[in-house]
Amino acid sequence: MTDATARPGQQTEPDYRAYEGRPAATGGRSPDAVNAPMIRHWCEAMGDTDPAHRGPGAVAPPAMLQVWTMAGLGGPNAGDGSRSGAYDELLTRLDESGCRAVVATDCEQRYLRPLRIGERVLFDAVIESVSPEKRTALGTGHFVTTRTDLRAYDEARGEKPEEATPVATHRFRILKYRPAARQEQAGSGRKPPGRRPRPVVNRDNEGFWAGVAEGELRFQRCTHCGTARFPWLPGCNVCGSPDWTAEAASGGGTVYSSVVVHHPLAAAFDRPYAVALVELDEGVRIVSNVVGLPPGEVRIGLPVRLSFERCDDELTLPLFRPAGPDRLPELRVAVTRTLIVAGAVATRDYQDVHHDAEAARAKGSPDIFMNILTSIGLVGRYVGDWAGTGAGIGGIALRLGVPAYPGDELRFNGVATTDDSGQLTVSVIGSSDRGNHVTATVAVTLPAADPRTAAVTEPGRGTVA
Amino acid sequence: MSLHRPDTLGGRAAIAGIGATEFSKDSGRSELKLAVEAVHAALDDAGLCPQDVDGLITFTMDTSPEITLAQAAGIGELGFFSRIHYGGGAACATVQQAAMAVATGVAEVVVCYRAFNERSVHRFGAGLDARSPSAEGTAMGWTMPFGLLTPASWVALAAQRYLHTYGLTPDAFGPVAVADRRHAATNPAAYFYGRPITLAEHRASRWIVEPLRLLDCCQETDGGQALVVTSVERARDLRRPPAVVAAAAQGAGRAQEAMTSFYRDGLTGLPEMGVVARQLWRNSGLGPADIDTAVLYDHFTPFVLMQLEEFGFCGPGEAADFAADGGLELGGRLPVNTHGGQLGEAYLHGMNGIAEAVRQVRGSSVNQLRDVRHVLVTAGTGVPTSGLLLSGDR
Numbered sequence: 100m101t102d103a104t105a106r107p108g109q110q111t112e113p114d115y116r117a118y119e120g121r122p123a124a125t126g127g128r129s130p131d132a133v134n135a136p137m138i139r140h141w142c143e144a145m146g147d148t149d150p151a152h153r154g155p156g157a158v159a160p161p162a163m164l165q166v167w168t169m170a171g172l173g174g175p176n177a178g179d180g181s182r183s184g185a186y187d188e189l190l191t192r193l194d195e196s197g198c199r200a201v202v203a204t205d206c207e208q209r210y211l212r213p214l215r216i217g218e219r220v221l222f223d224a225v226i227e228s229v230s231p232e233k234r235t236a237l238g239t240g241h242f243v244t245t246r247t248d249l250r251a252y253d254e255a256r257g258e259k260p261e262e263a264t265p266v267a268t269h270r271f272r273i274l275k276y277r278p279a280a281r282q283e284q285a286g287s288g289r290k291p292p293g294r295r296p297r298p299v300v301n302r303d304n305e306g307f308w309a310g311v312a313e314g315e316l317r318f319q320r321c322t323h324c325g326t327a328r329f330p331w332l333p334g335c336n337v338c339g340s341p342d343w344t345a346e347a348a349s350g351g352g353t354v355y356s357s358v359v360v361h362h363p364l365a366a367a368f369d370r371p372y373a374v375a376l377v378e379l380d381e382g383v384r385i386v387s388n389v390v391g392l393p394p395g396e397v398r399i400g401l402p403v404r405l406s407f408e409r410c411d412d413e414l415t416l417p418l419f420r421p422a423g424p425d426r427l428p429e430l431r432v433a434v435t436r437t438l439i440v441a442g443a444v445a446t447r448d449y450q451d452v453h454h455d456a457e458a459a460r461a462k463g464s465p466d467i468f469m470n471i472l473t474s475i476g477l478v479g480r481y482v483g484d485w486a487g488t489g490a491g492i493g494g495i496a497l498r499l500g501v502p503a504y505p506g507d508e509l510r511f512n513g514v515a516t517t518d519d520s521g522q523l524t525v526s527v528i529g530s531s532d533r534g535n536h537v538t539a540t541v542a543v544t545l546p547a548a549d550p551r552t553a554a555v556t557e558p559g560r561g562t563v564a
Numbered sequence: 565m566s567l568h569r570p571d572t573l574g575g576r577a578a579i580a581g582i583g584a585t586e587f588s589k590d591s592g593r594s595e596l597k598l599a600v601e602a603v604h605a606a607l608d609d610a611g612l613c614p615q616d617v618d619g620l621i622t623f624t625m626d627t628s629p630e631i632t633l634a635q636a637a638g639i640g641e642l643g644f645f646s647r648i649h650y651g652g653g654a655a656c657a658t659v660q661q662a663a664m665a666v667a668t669g670v671a672e673v674v675v676c677y678r679a680f681n682e683r684s685v686h687r688f689g690a691g692l693d694a695r696s697p698s699a700e701g702t703a704m705g706w707t708m709p710f711g712l713l714t715p716a717s718w719v720a721l722a723a724q725r726y727l728h729t730y731g732l733t734p735d736a737f738g739p740v741a742v743a744d745r746r747h748a749a750t751n752p753a754a755y756f757y758g759r760p761i762t763l764a765e766h767r768a769s770r771w772i773v774e775p776l777r778l779l780d781c782c783q784e785t786d787g788g789q790a791l792v793v794t795s796v797e798r799a800r801d802l803r804r805p806p807a808v809v810a811a812a813a814q815g816a817g818r819a820q821e822a823m824t825s826f827y828r829d830g831l832t833g834l835p836e837m838g839v840v841a842r843q844l845w846r847n848s849g850l851g852p853a854d855i856d857t858a859v860l861y862d863h864f865t866p867f868v869l870m871q872l873e874e875f876g877f878c879g880p881g882e883a884a885d886f887a888a889d890g891g892l893e894l895g896g897r898l899p900v901n902t903h904g905g906q907l908g909e910a911y912l913h914g915m916n917g918i919a920e921a922v923r924q925v926r927g928s929s930v931n932q933l934r935d936v937r938h939v940l941v942t943a944g945t946g947v948p949t950s951g952l953l954l955s956g957d958r
Binding site: 295296297298299300301303304329330336355356357358359360361362363365366367368371372374376383384385386387388395399410414416418 | 694701705774
């Protein structure tokens with residue numbers, strides 16, 4: 100919800116748009132040249148095992164981009180002095196207006212070439228936009244978007260700064276906000292999970308739900324005329340016979356129709372969600388959900404595969420996930436305190452909310468939480484694992500959702516699509532029981548000989564969100 | 565009546581009176597009170613009094629039993645009473661059963677009624693969260709755990725397949741909404757009186773359940789509507805010109821469900837409405853070309869398109885073209901829902917649409933068409949349903 104109008108009794112809000120186009124950083128220079136130890140620490144924290152990041156001729160992981168320009172423990176003004184007066188002034192004015200809290204919301208990185216060991220990174224940043232006042236779930240504030248242009252030159256080989264060539268652009272959006280009055284939440288701050296409506300079970304369909312409990316999706320088949328049927332009924336609509344057997348579905352299917360529910364959102368769903376009518380390979384249809392890709396991408400014709408998913412302590416349901424060569428295997432990452440802290444340190448992010456639980460609580464967070472640079476790193480590693488060592492990552496666009504706290508498990512799922520121009524894009528969702536932590540699209544170039552280059556076909560037309 | 569042979573109901577009964585309460589978002593009174601007011605208004609319109617009534621029919625979903633309505637409305641002994649199931653699918657069937665009762669002499673004056681506080685008390689659009697393990701509850705239970713809980717979501721699942729099959733976009737539904745709202749704009753009884761919409765506004769309205777937008781969905785309404793049915797002979801002696809029941813039919817398709825018929829055929833039509841259409845055409849000897857105006861049940865716009873196809877006003881997949889460029893508006897190919905429909909006038913489970921059909925036959929609609937002889941009315945879509953052909957008395 101947005102509300103850009105001044106309310107009576109409040110001062111007219113300052114026009115922050117005057118800052119748009121002014122520099123955020125000028126003549127920035129990475130504190131360190133690209134180097135093997137920092138790459139190794141980062142790879143260890145993210146679990147990235149790509150050999151391209153080791154040994155002679157190593158290149159830095161693309162998703163590590165922002166780490167090279169991070170100011171470090173001393174803060175932005177103790178570094179190279181590149182931070183502009185305009186940016187400091189904007190942040191100060193936002194602080195003074197009460198928008199003291201800050202959270203990174205999304206970023207967009209485009210990689211022009213790999214960074215090699217020994218290269219020094221130079222950067223300039225501009226304040227691209229400052230939004231009108233917006234109301235968000237966190238609180239009311241302003242989104243500030245900066246764009247950073249990065250260049251690099253090979254210091255180790257004696258190149259001069261003037262010889263630096265473009266390596267990447269980086270758009271980064273933060274929300275500076277007044278925290279919303281926070282309701283005291285029990286335990287870890289997990290919102291009480293809404294429960295899905297319960298299955299309706301009676302004598303006629305109990306065999307289906309018994310099958311679900313045993314990990315089978317069972318349909319009925321008439322023993323008289325052989326017609327497969329679903330939903331479960333005590334007789335056959337084709338021939339009227341009361342005799343039937345239950346068969347377990349093979350698990351393959353295709354989306355026959357689908358919708359995205361926006362309103363009203365049932366208690367178990369805190370954001371728009373897709374409901375699909377899936378036609379099983381055996382010819383019967385069932386209403387279910389397709390999970391593991393954004394709801395807008397659940398399209399008619401999408402091949403899907405059965406997957407039993409635990410929804411709450413009492414309910415496991417037969418859901419579906421995208422099937423076929425365009426679906427990436429799931430990656431599960433246990434979010435430990437160690438991972439959060441190691442990720443923050445490996446990305447040179449010393450904000451206290453990422454390592455100091457007391458400080459985090461003082462700022463209204465139930466615990467420390469994962470920083471966005473680690474989320475970027477995990478997405479980069481997930482797609483990199485799938486793409487393989489010869490592949491190129493052209494860019495990552497990423498949006499953060501619910502935070503990741505110690506004790507969470509992040510489950511990464513991805514679907515690859517190729518658009519009309521041949522660009523391969525992987526859509527990634529990293530979710531926990533709280534909801535989606537990160538939604539990202541990653542542009543990938545596979546080696547020409549890779550069979551997946553041909554095998555990956557679009558599951559449904561349209562751009563990837 | 566029969567699926568296989570013409571029946572003998574046509575021309576024997578008529579709607580002699582119509583009456584409604586105001587249509588609001590908060591009536592401020594009980595559903596029973598609304599029902600009584602609507603029944604009295606309809607009897608008044610016919611020039612009859614409560615003592616003349618010997619039959620009552622409503623919906624199984626109605627909360628005002630026939631006996632309680634009679635008690636509170638000054639109606640005495642009842643020789644015929646009935647309730648019809650399947651939500652809005654009951655609407656035209658109340659008139660059908662009333663007509664059967666008067667045609668056979670089972671009753672002389674039957675009042676059909678429907679009243680609810682659907683907006684202020686029990687919003688259908690709020691969705692389900694539990695159902696009992698009856699056969700009916702279990703049928704709905706197959707979709708509930710997956711979050712398919714509201715009428716909009718049930719309709720959207722079929723609508724998506726329709727769009728896919730015929731290569732259309734959700735904009736195809738816009739002309740239906742625009743026609744309804746244009747007609748409501750000149751109807752003082754309509755909630756959206758004076759508030760027409762454009763295709764651009766339809767396109768800009770927010771998603772409810774993709775591919776349905778807010779302006780594809782009907783209103784939620786508090787109100788009541790009643791209809792008085794008697795023999796054509798008796799109706800001729802009453803205050804208003806009779807709207808003769810030329811044909812009436814119910815319909816359920818094979819493997820029919822109530823709102824969740826997802827497991828049969830191609831999801832691009834409404835087979836139960838096809839059953840109704842075949843009977844209406846055969847029993848009346850009329851066809852699509854004979855219809856001057858239609859009241860097509862419009863809780864959600866996609867099913868209006870499918871009904872145009874089921875009744876043969878156009879071929880399968882052609883309804884979006886049929887509806888485009890004002891095809892459903894006054895002066896169009898087939899003026900539809902001249903009262904504003906359930907999107908524009910009020911959501912009264914289809915009963916207000918029957919009243920509009922009666923007005924068109926009488927010549928008293930606020931959006932009156934010229935020389936109306938035959939009007940088609942349909943009841944709830946996506947459920948077992950019903951339909952009527954009403955004609956002037958010749």
